[in-house]
Amino acid sequence: MSTTPLTITPETARHVLWMFGHPGGQQPGRFTQHLAAAIECADCKHAAILAEAFPDLAGAILLAKHHEDGIQQLKDMVAPRCTRCTDTDGPFTSDGLCEPCARPVPLGGVM
Numbered sequence: 001m002s003t004t005p006l007t008i009t010p011e012t013a014r015h016v017l018w019m020f021g022h023p024g025g026q027q028p029g030r031f032t033q034h035l036a037a038a039i040e041c042a043d044c045k046h047a048a049i050l051a052e053a054f055p056d057l058a059g060a061i062l063l064a065k066h067h068e069d070g071i072q073q074l075k076d077m078v079a080p081r082c083t084r085c086t087d088t089d090g091p092f093t094s095d096g097l098c099e100p101c102a103r104p105v106p107l108g109g110v111m
């Protein structure tokens with residue numbers, strides 16, 4: 001069973017953050033809520049079966065439950081990032097750039 005965070009979509013990360021009561025979370029639909037509850041309380045055998053069918057949700061839940069910084073990793077997946085420097089400090093332009101990247105210093109330097 002893979003718990004690679006790379007397979008977790010931002011939407012799934014938001015759902016799992018909501019499930020664990022963290023800011024930045026978003027309430028999923030009823031099916032996902034029940035599915036997530038089933039994964040969360042499943043024993044290893046059943047968790048593995050559910051993870052085969054729903055790898056991103058299972059991966060996100062395992063990350064939240066068993067990794068020291070799992071919640072922070074999920075928050076990082078949800079946070080918007082600058083497409084150039086990957087900073088999370090907004091606001092961002094429509095191109096996904098942070099303010100410093102949107103207004104680069106001219107080649108001549110600051111006057």
Ligand SMILES: [Zn+2]
Pocket residue numbers: 082083084085086087097098099100101102
């Ligand atoms: Zn930037």
